[in-house]
Amino acid sequence: MAEHQNVARIRDGYAAFAKGDFATLNELFAEDLVWHVGGRNQLTKDYRGRDEVYGFFGRLLELTEGSFHLDLHTVFADDEHGVALVATSASRGGKSVRINEAHVYHLRDGKVTEFWDASTDEYALDELLG
Structure with a gap:
């Protein structure tokens, strides 16, 4: 069975994010x-529009010292929904996290049109970001 086109689009999005494309x-x-953006940290809120989302990306990279x-x-996807399983890692001030x-x-x-994340340890990122 052929891969749904949105699987490739989402996968390409992760590669673009990594390159700042x-x-x-x-x-x-x-x-x-x-x-x-869930949780209880300084970045928690709903970001509306690409410019706000890109601003969030920049602030996240700044707070994690580029890490x-x-x-x-x-990635799984159909016409209306997609799910990506990822491992997130970041460091700040000598502390590091890795979260599925x-x-x-x-x-x-x-x-x-809309994004959420479900973390195995949301508080770890909260503690890192403050």
Whole structure:
């Protein structure tokens, strides 16, 4: 069975994020994207629109001293939904975390319209970010 096109699009999005390739991310993210960041840390909120989401990415990299990294394990997707299983790692001030997460996407016409993550240890990232 052929891979759904949204699997490749999401996988390509992770590669683009790792390279800071915003042109590719613009092709993946809807302009009215909503990015939900849970937890109880200084970055917790709903980010609306690509510019706010990109600002969140920048702040996350700044707070983690450039160490934030996503190790993509697998992606599942259909026309309207996607799930990526990842390992997130980051360091700050001599402390490090590695957390398994599921990233959940809503898609419309091949573009991500909404994002959530489900973490195996959300408090670890909260403690790291403050």
